[in-house]
Amino acid sequence: MNFQNTRAFAQSLDAQDELKKYQTEFEFPQVNGKKTIYFTGNSLGLLPKSAKKYIDDVMNDWANLAVEGHFYAEKPWWDYHERFSAPLSKIVGAKPSEVSVMNTLTVNLHMMMVSFYNPTSTRFKIICEEKAFPSDQYMLQTQVKFHGLDPKDVIVEVKRREGEHNLRNEDIIAKINEVGSELALVLIGGINYYTGQVLDMEAITKAGHAVGAFVGWDLAHAAGNIELKLHDWNADFACWCSYKYMNAGPGSVSGYFVHEKHHNNKELHRFGGWYGHNKERRFLMEPEFTPNEGALGWQSSCTGVLAMAPYLASVEMFNEIGMDALIKKRNLITSYLEFIIEETAKETGTNLEVITPKNQSERGSQLSVILHGEGKELFHYLMKEGVIVDWREPAVIRLAPVPLYTSFEEMYEFGQILKKGIQTT
Numbered sequence: 516m517n518f519q520n521t522r523a524f525a526q527s528l529d530a531q532d533e534l535k536k537y538q539t540e541f542e543f544p545q546v547n548g549k550k551t552i553y554f555t556g557n558s559l560g561l562l563p564k565s566a567k568k569y570i571d572d573v574m575n576d577w578a579n580l581a582v583e584g585h586f587y588a589e590k591p592w593w594d595y596h597e598r599f600s601a602p603l604s605k606i607v608g609a610k611p612s613e614v615s616v617m618n619t620l621t622v623n624l625h626m627m628m629v630s631f632y633n634p635t636s637t638r639f640k641i642i643c644e645e646k647a648f649p650s651d652q653y654m655l656q657t658q659v660k661f662h663g664l665d666p667k668d669v670i671v672e673v674k675r676r677e678g679e680h681n682l683r684n685e686d687i688i689a690k691i692n693e694v695g696s697e698l699a700l701v702l703i704g705g706i707n708y709y710t711g712q713v714l715d716m717e718a719i720t721k722a723g724h725a726v727g728a729f730v731g732w733d734l735a736h737a738a739g740n741i742e743l744k745l746h747d748w749n750a751d752f753a754c755w756c757s758y759k760y761m762n763a764g765p766g767s768v769s770g771y772f773v774h775e776k777h778h779n780n781k782e783l784h785r786f787g788g789w790y791g792h793n794k795e796r797r798f799l800m801e802p803e804f805t806p807n808e809g810a811l812g813w814q815s816s817c818t819g820v821l822a823m824a825p826y827l828a829s830v831e832m833f834n835e836i837g838m839d840a841l842i843k844k845r846n847l848i849t850s851y852l853e854f855i856i857e858e859t860a861k862e863t864g865t866n867l868e869v870i871t872p873k874n875q876s877e878r879g880s881q882l883s884v885i886l887h888g889e890g891k892e893l894f895h896y897l898m899k900e901g902v903i904v905d906w907r908e909p910a911v912i913r914l915a916p917v918p919l920y921t922s923f924e925e926m927y928e929f930g931q932i933l934k935k936g937i938q939t940t
């Protein structure tokens with residue numbers, strides 16, 4: 516498509532947008548009495564209006580039924596988490612029995628490490644990405660120390676090549692082959708949070724298995740953003756948070772996936788608890804732990820129903836739309852944003868370098884842009900003008916036009932504000 520940097524052209528794209536009606540189903544923050552242009556749905560998604568009703572229902576059941584709500588609420592609390600299996604499985608490409616929700620992301624990664632990282636004297640290494648999200652680094656380091664090992668001997672980071680912003684899949688695979696029989700686990704972000712690069716999860720998973728390692732994925736930036744086929748890719752496990760693209764609210768519960776091939780493996784360690792215990796027998800208060808079938812057998816505690824409620828509202832909206840329609844709009848709006856950035860760079864004579872891969876299969880919604888020669892005043896200017904972006908030193912902004920609630924006209928408007936900002940700050 517030949518894009519144009521005009522309001523009329525952007526409006527014509529909005530007129531053809533099949534997801535347009537969803538924009539009014541979200542609450543937007545306001546700046547100067549005007550709806551903001553919200554680019555940080557990759558960090559904290561907007562509030563779906565329907566979430567309020569889901570929370571109110573739980574509050575009302577609590578008020579009216581108290582303890583009886585566990586069994587007699589309209590959506591009973593004791594198995595509320597099971598409502599996620601079917602809709603979430605479609606979003607991450609899994610079987611319903613392979614997914615559930617509990618805890619938060621870093622905690623779930625720790626829980627998965629219990630099952631999938633059991634180092635021996637010969638097989639103990641972990642491959643991860645250089646500069647992974649800090650929580651993942653801390654998680655890995657402390658897990659390794661918990662096993663009495665030194666992170667320096669265990670954690671192998673795959674690095675970017677000199678002068679390149681993105682990782683190469685071939686370099687990750689080469690590193691997997693090099694570590695070979697010493698490799699216990701590969702654990703990487705399916706999308707890099709900083710650059711927005713999508714890795715070739717299928718090929719990396721295959722390479723990890725070929726040398727006898729487990730392969731798990733942190734999908735914080737991937738769930739609800741890109742097409743995932745966790746079952747077919749044969750990933751061993753994956754975890755994601757729900758408050759980024761999935762709009763479930765600050766600190767809401769994390770989703771997790773355990774491949775069905777592991778469901779009956781009694782060798783795998785688990786940190787059990789009563790909610791992981793055989794559901795039919797949960798309230799018999801038996802002394803010995805017998806896990807539920809499927810991913811539900813990795814549960815431990817009862818999960819906060821108030822935290823799950825907005826997530827349920829959100830996954831139901833995702834299912835109504837379907838990932839295909841979301842991805843179709845995502846590709847178009849992200850490409851249009853990229854075009855607007857290129858045009859603004861030309862018009863202002865600035866080097867605005869998009870470091871996210873150009874290839875649509877290697878990116879999701881997010882574009883990360885280096886604003887060469889610009890300083891933090893530009894960020895403050897954008898925020899003051901109601902453009903909510905995320906700033907990382909040195910002069911990188913991350914922009915995520917979220918297909919559910921971002922319009923093409925907002926991309927045009929952003930270009931105009933950015934241009935003014937570059938000229939005046």
Ligand SMILES: *Cc1c(COP(=O)(O)O)cnc(C)c1O
Nearest residue numbers: 619620621648650704708735756
């Ligand atoms: C957002 C994010 C987290 C956050 O972890 P929480 O446990 O939910 O606080 C962790 N890892 C990655 C890669 C992230 O993007």
